Amino acid sequence: MRKIMALLIVLVLCFSSFAYADMNSPYRDGYIEGYIKDKVGDVIQIEEYDGTLHTLPFTNEAIYIIDDRDAKLVDFKSGMEIYATLQGKKINYIESYSTQNPGYIKEGSKIRVGTVKKIDRDQLTLKFSTGDEKTFFTSPATVTIKKEKNVDLNALYVGDRVKLHFDEANSDIISRIYIEGDSILIKNMYKGKIAVPNNLEDNITLENVQYFKNGKWENKEGLKTIPYNNEVPIYIGGQVVPYKNLKYYKGKTAYMVVKGFFGDDKIEKIEKLVIKNQYEATFSDKIEDINFYSENFELKNKRNIGFNDGTIIIKNGRLVDKYSLNPKSDAYIIADGRNNSLMADLIYVYNEDINNSNTGQNHVYSGQLDEIDTYSIKLDDFYVLDKNEWESFNDKKDLYYDEDTYIYDLENKKVIKPQELAAQDYAVDEDSDYAKKKNLRDWYGYIYTDGDRISAIYVQKNMDSLLRQRTTNGLVESVENDSKLGWTLKVQDAKDWSDRKEQWMSKNTSINISIDKALLIKNGKTIKSEDIKVGDRLYIVRDDIYGKVIIVK
Incomplete structure (x- = not known):
């Protein structure tokens, strides 16, 4: 009996190890399997098959194998499927294969990992680390996930790195899309003279460094050393420069874009580098x-x-x-x-819009709440934001809300329930004795929709002057909750849409935006002021310094 109980305990423990991700299991087992997520110098980030991430260095005697042949660390590329053995928390052996195999396939499912090349409604074209491309398809059942949350497919951008899951091995219909987090975003653009390219330490030192901010280059004091290796090609005049020849370009001006390393904004790595030719x-x-x-x-x-x-x-x-x-x-x-x-x-x-691609059906309306019934609103003399401008319609528009719609009363500074919206006097018959006796008028609203479904609505007594408003996009430089001014954003790299010129016009200084009375949207849902973070990209409808609608991109 004791032997049977002991065997059952062992089996439970075995199955438990498969059911839950264990951050320490590779170090106990002495090996790790998965994909190369990122790599800078002699540090590598590996994603296990269950999604657990590990950042690991190598021992001095590490062995590198590709296709059963000796290789070098620089030969291992992001996206490769690998097997590695560990000595403590360092890799002492790693192997992979150079053939196209962007995803781990198991019975009944497959995975593909790559960068989004094109989005065309239900078609998604991926570019793999090998340079190959393939088009896959979304369906109404496709689930999109970013930072462990379900989001709309409209959260996807060209240039995003994604992992696609399929329920059937031979199907090109995507069941789940996992979008990489903010580590895909460009952190900075630099310009400077190449001072010391160090091939041994895989870095480049620049002098006379400048960084791009508010539409112009600003000086940065001192030298700057940035990790770099031969996985990223160098160009001059459209021609590739061999990595070993970089030392001959000392004193030449280089332009480069950098990202955070492994999601750490304090560490930068070069993503692309171009040397000025003439x-x-x-x-x-x-x-x-x-x-x-x-x-x-x-x-x-x-x-x-x-x-x-x-x-x-x-x-x-x-x-x-x-x-x-x-x-x-x-x-x-x-x-x-x-x-x-x-x-x-x-x-x-510079361009930004409400929707990231033609898969999106989000709209921003402003107008008079002419009629409110259970789960429906009729707007009168309404406006819709179209190509960054308010377009007016001397007409009525039916929109629909539900129990999940976020409704906020700006006058009384409170969230109201759907039943309250229909029951109270936000829309009245202005010619009725009841309305005249109580001096009631229809209220107005700023409305964010998905198609004709209202995701969020802010209501107020009076209509704002939309002629004074403009659309702006930019990057959050700082966030402050001032005791007198309330929540305020400082936005850098701001661009205003010009109706007359029909183009985005870059501003030469950062701007301040008050957001206490703004409708705030991220991933199709309302958020709080404190949810906006430094580095967020914004699409803003504003009246001078007062934000009206702000969409975190």
Whole structure:
């Protein structure tokens, strides 16, 4: 009997080890399996099959094997599936295969890992670490997850790194999409002269360093050393520079974009580097037309500029490839060359919108609450935000709410229940004796919707002057809860939409935004003021310093 009980205990313990992720199991077992998540220098981040992350260095005598042959650490790329043995908390043996196998396949399911190349409604094109591309499909049943929370598919951007899960091995219909967190976002853009490229220590030291802020380059004191290795190609004039030749470019100006390392903003790593070849010219203008065959685009000022695989292109805070450029984009451009022969070294796209792609159906309305019934609202003389401008409609619009709709009364500073919205006097028959006797008028609202469903609505007695309002996008520089002013944001890299010029206009200084009375949205849901963090990208509807609708992108 004791033997049977002992055996049952052992079996329970065995099955428990499979049911729950254990951060320490690789160190007890002496080995680790999974994927290479990220790598800088001689430190590697491995994601186990269950999603647990480990950041590990290597022993001095570590053995590297790819395809059963000796290799070097630099040969191991992000996305590779690996097996490694451990000596304490260091890797002493690691092996992988160079063949295309972006995901671990097990019975009844498969996984694919890559970077989003294109989003077209229900089609999602991924680019794998090998350079190969494949298109997959979403369905109404597809679940999208970011930072362990369910989000709308509209939370996905071109340039995001994702893990796709499939319920059937031979299916291209995605069951679950896991979006990598903020580590995918560009942290800084630098410009400086190459002082000391150190191939042995895998880093580059810059002098005369500048960083990009508020539409211009600002000086940064002292030298700056940034981790770098030959996994990221170096370009000059559209040509790849061998890593071993970087030392010959000492004194040359380099442009680079950096990200946080393993989600740590204090540690930066270079994502892309371009060396200036001839003479610098800068433009802040609209890209009118693009010819991908000849690899050039025409600006609104009729200047033609070339681009290539080496051009640094930043869009929605992410590093993207040249095919992600779109006509009618507003951008800051650094071009290299002379006279009429210019090649873009860097293109920083300003554009933002309410929806991240054509999968989104979110809208922002403002208007008079003409009728309120159970779970429905009729707007009168309403406005809708279209292409960053308020467009008016002398008409009525039916919208629908439910028990999950967030409703806030700005006058009384309180959340109200759906039943209260219908029962109280937020919409009245203004010609009735009841309304005249009590001097009642219809209220107005700022409304954020998913299609015709109201996700959130802020109601107030009087209509704001929408003519005074403008749309702005930018990056949160600081957040402060002032005892007198309330919650206030300082926003850098701000761009205002110009109706007259029909383009985003960069501001040359940071701006302050009061958010105490703003409708705040993130991932399709309302959030609190304290949920906005430094580094968040925002799409803002504002009246001078007063935010009205703020969407965290």
